[in-house]
Amino acid sequence: MKLLFFISSVLFFQTVKAQQVFLRISTPSKTQNAVTSSKQFLTGLTCKGCTLTVNGTETKVWSTGAFAVELNLKPGDTSFLLQSANDKGAQESKRIFFNYQLPEKEKSLTTNTVAYWRIEPQADLMLVKPGDKLKMTVKALPGAVVQLENGTSFKEIYVKDSNGVKGIYQMEYVVKDKDDLFADKPSKLKLMVWAKGTDDPIEATSKSNFAMMPANGLLLETKGKIPYLLLGLGEDRLGGTKMGYVDSLVRLKAVSKVGNKYCLQLSKNRQAYIEDEHVNVLEHNYTPSSLTGNMRVWGDSSFDYVSLSLTERLAYQTFQEVNPSKIIVDVFGATSNTNWITQLGNTKEIGDIYYNQIDEDIFRISIDLKNKQHWGHRIYYNGNNLVIRIKRQPQILSLNNLVIAIDAGHGGSNKGAFGLTGVMEKDMTLAIAKELQAALEAEGAKVVTTRTRDTTYDNHDRYTVFQQANPHLLISIHLNSSADPVRIKGVSTYYKHIGYRPLTKTILQRMLDMGLGEYGNIGNFNFILNGFTEFPNVLVETLFISNPEDEANLLDPAYRKQMADAIVKGINDWLELCKKQ
Template identity: 50%
Template sequence: MVKLIISVFLCAGCINSFSQTPDKPFIRLVQPSRESNLVSWSINFIIGSTCKTCMVTVNGSSVKVYPTGAFAVELNLHPGDTTFNLAAVINGKTATKKVTYTYSLPKPAEPVKELGIESIQTYPEGNLILSPGDKIQFRVKAFTHCTVKTIGDTRLYELPVTQTKGMPGIYQGEYTVKETDSFSVMKMPVTITDSLQISTTRETKQVFSVMSPLASDMALTKGRLAHLEYGLGDDRLGGAKIGYIDSNIVLKIIGKVGTHFKVQLSKSRTAYIPDELVTLMPKGTFTPESLTDKWNVYGDDRYDYVKVGLFARLPYQSYQFTDPSTLVVDIYGATNNTNWITQLQTAKEIRKIDYQQVEDGLFRITISLKHAQHWGHLIYYSGNTLIIKIKHQPENLSLKNLVIAVDAGHGGKNTGAVGATGVYEKEITLAVALKLQKALEKEGAKVIMTRTEEEFFDNKERILFYRDSLPDLLLSVHLNSSEDPFRTGGTSTYYRYIGFKNLSLDIYKRMLELGLKEYGNTGSFNFMLNSPTEYPNALIETLFLSNLDEETKILDEGFQQQMVEKIVAGVKDFLKESKEQ
């Protein structure tokens, strides 16, 4: 038997471009996409659409259909095969569809039953190029109560079952690369020996090597979107970025993990950079380091500038702080040789500037700002001179004096999420973005659009486009998605840098006035459109397209307009607060 949960939906005044003529029944499923489905979890959903006035049954049980034609059924499967017969009926006509699930419980893990090694995991994961002092961690599943060793006679120790969820035969240990090591492109052997001194050996899947003294250990960044990453973690948004850096910056390579070079920034700081973003330099290239030279601080009608003379293009990192409003820039490989800073009265946003040598090879610049709100900054090189470009707060904080960028998320082959009716996120974001453009222009703002029609733009293209056009604010419109079409929903906004938080927060507060469920205002968000430092920006996940209630709302053009009005109101709140601070 299978437990079938039928949900009832209420909605009125909705539109749906995917609806069919009311006298022709049909069933269109967005989940699952196949008739036969192998699953390893009990909770599943059948999600799809039919004609707006059709009646739908699943195995004879009636399912309430949304006015958009959407419907969904939550399934609680039992192990084995279960077939669901769907029927859509109107005016004596019937459309049917069959869906079968095969639910298999995951097999419980079993210990290794004879002398041998079942699996070897190494950390960091991937092929490694190592330097002396680097560590390789091993986790091995093998026959219990044995002696397990790897390179250099390094012992791996069997963990107590209290630390392995009851599984015996889990061995762990680590090897530290020595100055005398010279292994090159090899798989690491792991040997297990029992009490009778019978042994067997298995090699790692990954290959390892020690950096050769003759190999290049310097790299030069390339392209307009080179970036450093904190570590090797990864998720759907990519690795956590330290930030973008300019091209032709020299980095010292101390290793490689998979496709990422490990680089030494300072005595106590390392980072990673994708190998596609650098060009290897000839052996003998100098280690990136420099004394600081003369400074200049001045401004023009839109920006203040801090120019720091260096003798090499060094890597850097910036931080925003609030209360008080401060911009901090760390320059890696720099040593203080500055005895004065020339400051001109043309600087309007910089209140004061200071510096300190935090440690060997780490030089810090601290810039105190006059206004509480950060309006953006850009760091780049002109020759070997580092330039920190800080945007002034606009003199007139009203929409009619500002340039607003509106980004309709996804587009073209990048469809985004899909709703139960079959509507794609890319279509809704474009519809909302066009309404937002019209509303902002009605307020007198100049609006720059990523796209005004159905077409594809890579996120990297979007960032470069806005880096060149430099709007005052950027609003990126999206819809969220979840596996659960009933319980997960709500509106949310996102920012990455603390100095830009207020824009997303003010929009979020206004969106909640529509009676929407809270999904949160999220910071430090590693989305590419949140990554620019040049202007305040906000990602707006208006609703969950996967939630049938919320899909109904977002398909209503009247509700789209209400959301647009709340976004505009949130921007106005942000401008008003900035003016009062």
Template identity: 35%
Template sequence: MKYLSLLAAFLVVHFTPQCLQAQVDSVRVDTVQADTTIAVSDSLYLNIVIPETDTVTYSFSRYRVAANTNPAANAYINGKPVKVYESGAFIHMMEHRSDTTQIEFRVELNGEELTKTMYLVRPEAPEPIDTKGNVISDRMMKPTSELWLVTGETLDVQFLGTPGKEVVFNIDYFKNNIPMKEVPEEIAGIEGLYKGSYTIKPGDKVKDKHITFKMKKGLFGYEKKKSEYTVSFNNFPRVAEVMDENAYLNIGMGTDRLGGARYGSLEPGVKLNITGRKADNYRVQLSKSLSAWIPVRFVELQNEYTSPATSLTGNIRVSGRDESDMITLTLSEKLPYITYQELDPNVIIVDVFGATSNTNWKIKHNSSQGIRNVTWNQVEDDRFRLEIELNHSQNWGYTVGYGWGSQLNVEVKRPPVVTNFNSPLDGRTISVDAGHGGDNRGSLGAAGNLEKDVTLQLSYLVKELLEESGATVVLPRTDDSYVYMSERKEITLDEDADLLVSIHTNSIGYGSDPLDVRGTGSFYKHIAFKPLAAIMYDKMMELGFKDYGLTGSFNFSLNAPIEFPNVLVETAFISNPEEEILLTDPDFQRKIAEQIVKGLEEFYLQHGYLETVSDMPDK
């Protein structure tokens, strides 16, 4: 009967992306809400979890459905009997190969019956354009944003229009009548798609010019249409200043549900050399061999006469304080930098772009107890590298940023002191993050359980066990409310936590079979924090979960900080009905919490600083 208490939470449901999908599908859910829970008595009920509305617009050929009922009931989907699990959950994979697919749910118990019918429909094809005469349509027109290009790059243009025509394009006030070709329908999938291109040559100078498409009509006339966006060639570099404290550098233009792959963040005042623009992103020329992209909204262009951002480096100073060490490098400008780490040896690397060495000495004070050595190298004409070798096995977090003037500071935390070998968490501060919350429900279980509820339950169990071990616990989310990722990070930093564990449950996409995908996973972004993730992964595997993988370079918001070790633990798949039972069982939840705490104890014992030899066990 404990599952009946969850029904009220599903009387109103709304669409939220899953926490971590093994397959990401593009789904549009209609706005008309389904009545997902019906009952004829206290003993028989039908609660439909997926679909979440009476009618779902869906493009793909396979679609999973999930619902729950009395565990003693029989369940059928489109007349086919399906297994009802001890939680009451039942699931099925639908074949969606026609314009409309009916999904009939039916449950039976003691002569009573409940049914509910829902529908999958294919997206409507876009209305055909009227191609009579000479039509140049806005549909599929390129460019789709302002473009800044340089020598060797190619301007690609296209539009959809009347098929079978002679078509050219102009770059206004620069070059006329550049030919375009119609793409064969069997390749384009549509009639009347025209494409053309122009490769920028040395000496080409264009500033903010429109593209004019021209379609021949009659002997001498043309149908014309001007692009909404403009193009510019070889008007670079320009200098931009970072104005937003949330600014970051993307490696490329690709993106997915976690965003684009990033080099890291940038602070206000940093000067960037801009050499291009595409899709509302500026291309940043970091060095001769490396570029990156930054969203236009993060920066402000300086006037076109501003000189490129460069600096000579000054001397290096290495000093220490109570719990950290500081490396300082003097520059005359706030320049962009990228930081990353290496293991064995334990090294922090900071590349400063636009910087040329004028470093003639470095000073290392005896107070810098956590730093073994600092070296520098001019790896390119405009790329200065600092390599900071630590004298301990684990990187416990660091910050990079500008201090007084343009002085670049790298502050490195020392290992926490373990005062008692038998109680390594005593006196430590640990942040335990419960994934999702509030309107962000996270993933859904077929029995009606929500990721946000399970993660909050687990976080409180971990908190209880950690406090029994003498630790102070920070909970960025304490109730059913949503806390922004940036706030969770700031709460962790404000409370001076040693590290962060973010707890989640996993889920598949709509097109995958939930019975085929199960197991536990652990996620990290920075190689320095792989040891923590690996320990957590091993501890979860000890519970008997299937191996779903140890995942690195994961672009999740709470894996991004370099200030403290962090790990995302995807405990198990709530979309799998058998693992959902485990994830919601109080006894098994405690086992999960115990394994997380054991993992933390192992991490501190391996990588913390043992205060006295007497605390070591006898060999």
């Protein structure tokens, strides 16, 4: 009897505790907030089933207890009282304060100083070469004389071109041969400013160090698992835009360096960049080049192949074309000395193949495919022979004949984004991936995964695992997040290579059929696992974990299963398209 009373007491206590009112504010993180934008948000979590008012106006509370409110502030001080209450009348309240001020306009200087000296491109260290252009901007007193230490003068720009600010000076400095501004060893540049009516200048030094690149550049050689070339110096959260991956031991000519990125002269008219962690600097120095040798086309039991004989490993770029389907490979530094292509009759995916010398030092290989759908290709070196391995379309286009890779994004110390309830992206991606694996295996597919539990997994290791597994296709599962928790929600799919877009479209459509909001089908995406050319791949950003409605759906196991089933239906739709083509 005492035990029954104890259990009843515990259950009663837990019920009462569950009904206790609480109010947790996620955004903003502070009570007092100075902001320069009128658009702000109040987000957080309260008890499930509780009501919430903001300055007396009732606000929607989702089934998880999460809420998100958009604010439009007026200049000055504003406060918002949030009050949460349960059905017993218990309340909890918090007040949040905002001070909204319009951003101050930049003003002209009134004291003799250098407010800033900006040099583009920006880097801690630059190794420059003749012809490089440095755009410099200085802010000083209006009407001053501004010069580099070698006497090169800046020009004060018109007020109409500087948002009404006087004293903005600019120049584009072109590095000259034997330029006296740059030493052989890295050093900072100096700037001198003479204010109007003064004889003695004030000085400023650059943040970055500069030096001249050796006159004949540097010879580099790629190293590591997956070195890649970059199109430029731009950066975003996914890194610079990748031109493509290359094999190891590829020779490259560096002509300058910006920060940790070498500028490469791939051919007379083509440049690219590579991060210094992916290369070794060789002691000997020359410009990599080769005449092409024999070219051969054949097939084995699994793949079709194209090989091109070279005297050394040169850099290359590959891309896909559609309607008709083609694989294009440009080899930099190669000049045609090939008078024929030997083609064996045991190929199954390759239609026609031909080459062109599109520039004096760019050799282009064009491969026509028999099937409309790109199934993947890999480029690597066998000695100094460049090999293009082309995957064939499966004879039976059904899930029970395919190997499908699934990657659950993030994991371990890489938690990803957070929802308003505190749920982490790494946990939700794993939950969805497990549902997807079960749904695919129920259809007879063989599934390859990177992680099946909460472990830290580097994206470069994921890339290597999938490259070795060589599945028929890859599905990457992630959740999106936005600073706008009210309007931004829904599903999106991502691809990099145009030949893989059909798969992303059919999966997106099946998920939209569930009634999800559409965030779009995004191409040329710079995510590492979209970089594969070896097999079709798609990144599925299933929902926005930052949106309370999407988050509530994510936390529902039945809804996660429904999303997994929709992805499987999308894959089946894609396979049906392949059959028709």
